[in-house]
Each structure stands twice: as structure tokens, then as C-alpha cells.
Amino acid sequence: MDSKIKAGVVGATGYAGAELVRLLAEHPAVSVDKLSSVSFSGQEISKIYPSFRSGLASLLEPNHMSMLDACDVLFGALPHGLSQPIAADCAAKGKVFIDLGADFRLTEEEVYTKWYDGHFDDPDLHAEAVYGLCEINRADIRKARLIANPGCYPTSAILGLYPALAGNLIETTDLIIDAKSGVTGAGRGLSQTTHFPESSQSFAGYKIGLHRHTPEIEQALTQISGQPVVITFVPHLLPVNRGILSTIYCRRRSSLSEVRAHYEAVYADEPFVTVLREGEFADIKNVRQTNCCHISLHEDDHTDKLIICSAIDNMVKGAAGQAIQNMNLIFGLEETTGLPRIAPAF
Amino acid sequence: MDSKIKAGVVGATGYAGAELVRLLAEHPAVSVDKLSSVSFSGQEISKIYPSFRSGLASLLEPNHMSMLDACDVLFGALPHGLSQPIAADCAAKGKVFIDLGADFRLTEEEVYTKWYDGHFDDPDLHAEAVYGLCEINRADIRKARLIANPGCYPTSAILGLYPALAGNLIETTDLIIDAKSGVTGAGRGLSQTTHFPESSQSFAGYKIGLHRHTPEIEQALTQISGQPVVITFVPHLLPVNRGILSTIYCRRRSSLSEVRAHYEAVYADEPFVTVLREGEFADIKNVRQTNCCHISLHEDDHTDKLIICSAIDNMVKGAAGQAIQNMNLIFGLEETTGLPRIAPAF
């Protein structure tokens, strides 16, 4: 079919890249035309991931240069710092670039420099980038050519807090986000921490007070609430492959039933966000391998706390799926095309 | 679209049923019109499986009676012994019935009685039933109205041995099938064995010499080889959700390279069967959540043994996926429609 969108994935053998390739390969309106990998250039991707054996034969390019002309859209799934030149090349060629890395997520260079020790090569390009959290920035995304796909933790935290902050239902101080992520969040690189015998019975926090997703979350929440939001963000590593659950603590200004009514209204037409019923708890299992976000709302009566649980699949809504959702919006497709909404029950 | 196939699932809340519902809900040529469940009649399926929250709202019928008129095809996902009356009702109404249970798999009543302690209500109906192992019985399946969908272990064992027996490449005596299945194979019913704290660090055999899939495998292998095949079949329970790996031991009559060439030839055009390359090992991970079967071939030089490893997902190719593959064949669809072929890499 000539009319398919020609997609390329730069960095196809990292975990986010491999998930992108899998989802794009089953997307009815896309042809996966080009993949690249610095480490495995010249090999078939099924050599690295035998799970592709029955469905995709594709040689890996060394980098994005050979992909620019062949593709309508490039996805970047690279370590931070490597996307800026690709974005520039895409802009020069008039191609859409959807960056799963962090290079274009922060709007202020000073903050980017502080947390990522890098610089904005071309501030105009940064000004043009749209933060690709579809449920919030849908209109801008439709017109964008350069997308900063949100981080996994930020997606879960921001979707969990958006209605509460936008509706002024909670205090904006003392927000605490206790987040837990599956091990794929640590990527394909080997480490003792992710060696099976040492991770399968492990659960611990890491990078407490120091995680780079902190400024990204604060930037988004500040934009939503219109006033400076400062958070305490603590990530943990869960011994499962996929999923992020953020348990969010805040002081409520409204009753739980008002809060729930507001969340249901805000997300009423969102195909990927479900506000769970009273008595239900957001569970990473129920959004696994989907582009969905489940949100459950709870209160602690005797301390007047609102507790929000927000669950996503870190590799789908937190990375590859949301990138495709952005692509769908940009190319005028039905937003849900090619994105699973039903998790395997087991 | 009016032209969609109207499908119903009888027994939608068991594990095979729930997997069928999930796959049918994302099948482009099917509308899932009716679901039933004795246990949860009158409830929404998303109450039992919150993973359906974002994708399917469907009330559960009490039984198949209300489904017969509304559907073109019924799938039965019931404990053995309950499918015969449904098959009869489908036949009377001219509907296709695909039975995931064991009622129609064995061709001889005597064998069925011995292993399942049951009887053939209507021998004519049994005579009409086609054993739905698509790679072997494709032509008959296309014309069938009543399918006996193969068991999970048999699918893995038979696909692993089919080319070797059909090609006369191994002895037909002393066949040993050492099989390992994920815990979903034990179903949704609760037991101490499948209670997380007691299963997560467990690995053991069960029903050694007594498993009901033994006669089903022997029947199929005997048909393939044209002479009586008797097997030793030992199943084990693996502490993962999905997957069956059968390690099959036989005495070879040909060299490993001849065997591999023959397997590659037999399965060359099969969309769901991959013969792995030398040095590769069939792994349940690489077929997870797909309708694929990976087969790897090995030898033990100093004992002249051929060792065949055959991996499937017990819930997909071993149950729900193969049932849909049968449906695709019967209704003249592309055989691969709606059936995943790329496993998540993690």
C-alpha cells in the first residue's frame, strides 16, 4: 500500500526502540521501512530479538542518515544528548521527528544543563518542540513536526495529577510522588542490579531526590496549575518487567466524590485514560502492554489526604505507545490506531 | 461493518475464554457479540478482568442458548464434558462451533471413556468433527463446521514431531516428551499449588504417566506416521504465566542436517511455524502472546539421539489463537488475520 506512513526507528535495539518496532510492525497504517542501531549495524534485528523471527526481517542501518529520505517520520530512541542533530536533520528535510529521549523535554536551557549536563544546540528548534503528552497538548501536537515524547514517570505522574491541579482541587505544596517501575525502565544495558538472581527478590528505591524526571514533572505541573509546583519524587525498581505505579499524596481542597466527578469529566472522552470506580485500585497488570492509564482515587479521612494511584505500562504509554499516539495525531489518523487497549489478563 | 463475523464465547471468564475475548476484540473482521459465563452471569466482564476496562463492555449471558441466533460462530471454552450439547445445538442451527475442550478430540469412544470417563452422545457428530491443528489438517478445516481445537501440550508436541514422523526420519518407538507449561495451563481455579507464595519458587512434574493429553498426542502421531506410536509424556509446571516448551527425545535415522532441511521444507510456507537456525534454542519467551511455534533441532552425537525443542504460548497457539486460526480458515479469511506474530521482547 503506497499510502502507508513510512516510519524509521533510530536506536531500534534498545528497549524503547524494540517496543516501537513491535508496535509499528502491527500498526495498520504504517510501514516500518528503516531501523538503525549503532551497536548491531548490518545485522538482522531478529538476531538480537528472536521474538521478531516470525514477523519482521530487517537489516539495521548504522545511523539515521540513510533513513531520512526513505521515511516520513523518524522516531529517536537514544540515550539523551544524541537527538539534537537528528532533529536538526529532520527539520532540514521537512520530516517529522518524535524523540523518545530527554533532549527536547525541558523548555529552559538552564534546567536542562543542571540536570543533564548539556546545552541547547539550536534554541529555535527547542522552541518549536511540543511536549507530547497527548491528553493535555493534543491541539499543539496535531500541528507539530518535532515532538518531545514524555518520560515514563512523568506520564504517569502528570496524568494522575492533571485534573486535580487544573481544577484547583488540591494544594500545590507538599506533593509527594512515590513511584515504582518495572525493570525494563532500566533499559537493555547489563548491571548487577538487573542480573536476574539479584533482582528477582529485590525491591528498593534509587536516585532519591536526584532523578532527572523531577524537573520534567515540575515543569508540566507548573504549566497546568499556573503556579510553581515543587514535588518530592522517589522512584523504586519493581521485580516485574513492565509497569509504573505512581502513588501520589496531596492535600485535598474538595471531597473525594467531587474529585472523582471532576476526574471523570476531564477524562470522559479520553480513549486511553480510565478513572476507576470506588473500591478499585489502579494495578500495573491491567494496563500491561497497552497504551492505557488507569487512575484510582482514594482518601485518608483522618489526615485529609487525597491519594491518587496512576498506572501505565512504562514501555507503551510511557514510551513507544505514546510516541505512536503522537504520530497518529500528527498524521491525522484515528488517535487509537494500532495501539492496544486490552491488557492480557495474565 | 455489517460484514463482520459475529462471534460468541461460551465460558468467557475462564482463562482460555478470556484470552479468546481479548484476541477476538482486536480481530479486524470479527465483532464479539455475545459472551457467557455460568459463574458471573449478568455481570460485565470487566468486573472480573479489569484489563478489559478500556476496551470492552459486555454483559455475560448465563449460557449459550441466547447466543445461538446472534452469532455465526460459537467458541466453547468449558471444562470437558460440557461441549457435546452445545455442538449439537450449533449443528441444528447451522452454526460453526469451535470447541477448545476435549470432548471431540479423540476419535475412538473407548479411548475417550478410558481417559475422560465420558461417552459420545452422538457418534455422527464426533465423526464430523475435525481436529483443528491447522498446519496438518488445513484442507479439512476449511470445510468443517465443528472443530476440536487441540490441547496445548499436543499442539507443541505434534508440531515438533510432525516432519520427523511424516518424513520417516526417526524411530517410532521410545519417544519421550518432557514438557513444561506456564501456570495459566492450570486455569483460573484456585489451589495451593498455584498460590503465589507456593508457586513462585516451585518447579515439579505432575500427573506423570497419567495426563489426558497422552492419548491425544498418540492418536495424532499414529495418524501421521501410519504406524502405532506410543509415547512417554511427562508434564511439569513452570513458574511463569505463559508458554510450553516440549523437549522431545527420539532416535534419529538421518543426520541432523538432513532433519533440519526436511523441517525447513515442510514448514517453509507456514506463517506461524519457524524452524530455528543451528545454535538457536526454542524459548517460550520468543513466542509469548503470539500464535507462533518455534522449533529448534539438536543432536546428541554420542547417543545418536535427535532432540527437538518446540515452544508455543499455551494460551494462544495452544488454545485461543489456534481456535481463531481455525475460524479464519473456515470463514475464508487470511489465515493470519488478527493473530499476533511478534512477541514482546520483554
Next chain:
Amino acid sequence: MDSKIKAGVVGATGYAGAELVRLLAEHPAVSVDKLSSVSFSGQEISKIYPSFRSGLASLLEPNHMSMLDACDVLFGALPHGLSQPIAADCAAKGKVFIDLGADFRLTEEEVYTKWYDGHFDDPDLHAEAVYGLCEINRADIRKARLIANPGCYPTSAILGLYPALAGNLIETTDLIIDAKSGVTGAGRGLSQTTHFPESSQSFAGYKIGLHRHTPEIEQALTQISGQPVVITFVPHLLPVNRGILSTIYCRRRSSLSEVRAHYEAVYADEPFVTVLREGEFADIKNVRQTNCCHISLHEDDHTDKLIICSAIDNMVKGAAGQAIQNMNLIFGLEETTGLPRIAPAF
């Protein structure tokens, strides 16, 4: 050896009971003389737990009555509400009773009634009970005959907060305890939530704002700080067998290094509590199957939060191990006798 302490376990086949039996069987100063189980009375315990096959043959008594005369100490590992009569019988016979249930943990009947829907049969007996958190109540425990062994979550939370509250290093308001427990915390009883295929990929909160350990934690923290402490407590279920990690959020009044110095001083001589070094994170893996508690201290600079991570094994320090630690104190043994301090590395 005649001089061994004769111990009996009432409720030996529940998870806390079975863990007690295992630890007591390897305790050098104890003989496990009597076990009881309502459900499996008259059977050998190795029928229920084959892991006892090589080490213990013991018939299960129907209840505690036959155990009173034979034992020096009874451990109660029963559902809440069943321990009061046993405690009374032990008191009458002059036997030590260590209750792993909740019956004697709360000092005020009103609070007990509110959360457990029960009553104090004999207020004098309640007045006599000592809350068995050894690191805090050691002197009283040594003289006690009736011990209320702390709950699993409370043990982790209280040990994590004790030095900070006792030393007045944090605000006593807005304390948040985000706790995660392994599945053994849910006990031996079967449920869909703990069925392997539905729990192995799951992570979610439960009983938010409603968990019965809330008043127990508040009672202990209030005693420590000398002023009313109110907490927000949110438990989650982790897909591992053992371990609790509590991530505790509070507002600090001192610098992190002052806090760490104070923790190190308070716990300097404690054989089971380790304050981890800067850059280390408390991990359930490192205390698994031990009676130890690992505490790591962190800060979030830009919000002035102190974050305390406290890890224990819910079945050992959170139940059976602490019960034995109490027994050791009461019977004048070295406190560490028979209690593992080195976790398996994998």
C-alpha cells in the same frame, strides 16, 4: 537436652506459624514439642509443607489445650480474635504466651473495637501485655509473660521512625508511610489476587486509608514522640514472596548528616538493625529470611524532606523472628540465638 525450652505453636500451618516452626526447629535452645492446627489436626505437618520432610515429624494437635502442660511457652499464630482465651489459659497455668495476632497490640479498647470489631475479655490481661518491639521495649519484655508481637508493617515503620521521633529531628505532622509487602503478607488463604497468573505481573495498593495497622503504628509513634502522631499509611502488594519496604516521608528539622549520626548512635548496639551508609538503599533482598532491619536515610533538598527507607522480612522480623527474639529475651538467652542475620545473596 533436658534444659531446652519447650515451645508450642498454636496455628502451626498458617504462614506465620509455619515460619515459626521452621525457625524454632533450628533454634539450639528450643525443642518444638507441640504444634496445633484446626484445619489439619491429626496430620503430620510435612503433609501440608513437604519442605519439612527432611527435618521434622510432628503430628498436629487440634488446639492449645493439650499443649499447655507440655510447653514452657506458647506462640499464637491465629487470626485476630482467637488469642484472648489462650492468653488467659496460659496466664492461669503460668506459661509464657507470645501472640503474633492483633488481640493485645492496642492498649485502648475503644480503638480495638473500632478497627477490629472486638472487645477486651479481660482488661487486666491487656494491661499486662507488653508490645514486643524489642529494640524499644527490651526492658519490659524481659519481665513479661504475655507479649503482643508487633504487626509486620508497624515493625518496619516504627523502627524507621523511632530515632527521628525520639530525637525530635522531624515534624510530627504530615507523616506519610508508603509501604510495599510481599505476597506472604496476605497469608496462606487462597484468593484470585494471590493466584499466580494474576499476581505475578501485578502491583497495586490496597485498603488505602483503612488498614488495621494504622492505629498500631500511631499508638507506638505517639508513645515515642510524646505527642499525638497521625499518619497516612498506604500498603501495596509486591509480586515477591517476602519483604516489606516502607518509604517514609517527613519534614526534617535537622540536616541529613545530623539525622544519620543520630540513627547510628541509637542503633549502634542493636544486633538486628543496620543504618546503611550514604549512597546505599534499603532493599528487601538484603534482609530476606533474616531478623534484620535495614534503614537508609535520604533527603530531597529542594523540598526539605527527609525520606527514610526501612526494609524487613515480613515473616521474620515482621512476625516469627521477632516472636523468637521476644522469647530469647524472656528466657534470658542471648538475644540473637537461633535468628539468622545473613540473607542469602540470591
Next chain:
Amino acid sequence: MDSKIKAGVVGATGYAGAELVRLLAEHPAVSVDKLSSVSFSGQEISKIYPSFRSGLASLLEPNHMSMLDACDVLFGALPHGLSQPIAADCAAKGKVFIDLGADFRLTEEEVYTKWYDGHFDDPDLHAEAVYGLCEINRADIRKARLIANPGCYPTSAILGLYPALAGNLIETTDLIIDAKSGVTGAGRGLSQTTHFPESSQSFAGYKIGLHRHTPEIEQALTQISGQPVVITFVPHLLPVNRGILSTIYCRRRSSLSEVRAHYEAVYADEPFVTVLREGEFADIKNVRQTNCCHISLHEDDHTDKLIICSAIDNMVKGAAGQAIQNMNLIFGLEETTGLPRIAPAF
């Protein structure tokens, strides 16, 4: 206690070494005096394994030289090929050496050279080494100064077959050993295969027909049966930390009840071997973290096969525990001293 055995572990930071250190540290008749590690020389072992934080502070020596004088016994837990010089140094100093590596397991240099690509530095030393499978070679072990501690798979296979072969109850041809091992069997070294996200849902065979434990098993079985035994050995990697289950297929010469009676007689006085009852299945869970071996016996009536399931913990009876059992025998201690026999039930 001055009279404690002074033990040293060469290679203390590999998995077998770390398990040795843990077990020795809790052994009542041993003091762990010296540990070495090439990779972490000069560091505390608790830096590498925080699970040692509460129980052991020990600086790592660079190699065995500094340990010879301080210790009565050295354990070698090194990659194959590195133990021969240590054994020579121990012999020269009159110290006991227990080698967990493969250097001294094979009695014929030719076979060693073929499978390990190495040579016997000193054939006299090899002649002196005793194969440390205690249940079979107990008398020789008591007099030995140099022990070749058996491999993990061989321990499970040989204990499973010993009574059958010694009692002439099975044919010696066509023996098939289908073995499954937990991931710790692959050691501490990192690889994509043991990276959590790629191993947690995986199950596959490896090194089929090529595993180095094959000649070790055949050597032992040949000695037992008195005639050449050739086996087919296929190992698989199980997604759990610990445990080996060998499912062994053979042709029986006696009835199952005769076989069971013989096994019970042979192992009647063995403290670590349990022959399970009819209807029970050997499960890795029930021997986890113990030095025990559980054996269950089964038949396949219609093929006259005897099927033996043999379960051990690969790190304990398959490595560190058996090494300590050997030490106990050599130093005249009760054979069971310091070796757990009750597995955690969960």
C-alpha cells in the same frame, strides 16, 4: 572457641563462594578466617553483598597465598583451571583443600582435556583426589585431604540414579536426563540471557549434547553400575534463583514398588536424602536453601519406563552445602552440622 576449624574461601565473591561464606558464617564449629577475591581484593565483602552487612565484616585477600597458614581448610570456588596450583600449595602445607571447581572431578586426563581443554599438572595429586559425593564415597572422603566437590547437575542426576544402577533395577542404555536449573547456576557474570527483563519470562534448553557435566555424570554412573553408562543430558534454564530438577527416563527391570522399596532401603539412613511417597513429586521448592535431595519415583505403565525426579538446591547440595558436608566428614564432625534441612515454606 579456640577449637573451631579455621576455614578460608578462595573466590569468595562468586555465587558459590558467597553461599559458602554465608553457610560457614553460621556453622557452629567453624570460624571463617580468610576470604579472597581477585576482583574485589581489599574491599569488605559486604560492599559486594549488602546481605552480609549485619553478620560479617571481612576484608577480601587478593589470593590464597596469605590464607594458607591461617586456615585448616581452604575451599576453592573458582572458574575451572585455577584450582590445580592451590591444591598443590595446600598439599605442600598439609592443609585440606575442597575444590568446588571441575579440575579434579574427572579421573582420566584424556577426558578432562577433551571437555575442558586443560591438563593434569600433577597426576599424583589427581590420583589422590576423592570425588566428594558423600552419600556414595563417604568412607574415602573421611580419609581425604583433597576433595573434588561434584557439579550441581551431576549431584542431582547421580543421587537420582544411584540405587537403581547399584541394584541393577534398570537398563543401562538409553538413559535420558532432562535437567532444569535456576539462574544462579549461570553464576554472577552478566549476560543478556540473565538480564532480568529477558530471563523472567524465558525457558529454554542450552548446550544440548555439549554440557561439560556429561562426562562427569557418565564417569560416576559407570563406576556405580560396573559397566559403561552413556547418557543423553539436556540442561535448561529456569526463571527462578535456585534449584535443579532432573527428570530421568530409563527402562525398568523391576516393578515400581520394588524400585521404591530399594530406594528407601539404600537411603534409609541418609540425613539429606528423602525418597518421597507414592503420589508425591520432587519439587525444587521443598529443598530450597537446604542440603537435601528429594527423589520421587514414577512409572509410565504403557511404555515400561521408570521416571525418576530428583530435586536439589544447586547452590547448597549442588555446591556450597555439599562442600561443607565433605568438610564435616573430614574433620570428624557430625555430618549434618551447620547444614539446613528445612526449606522455607515460601
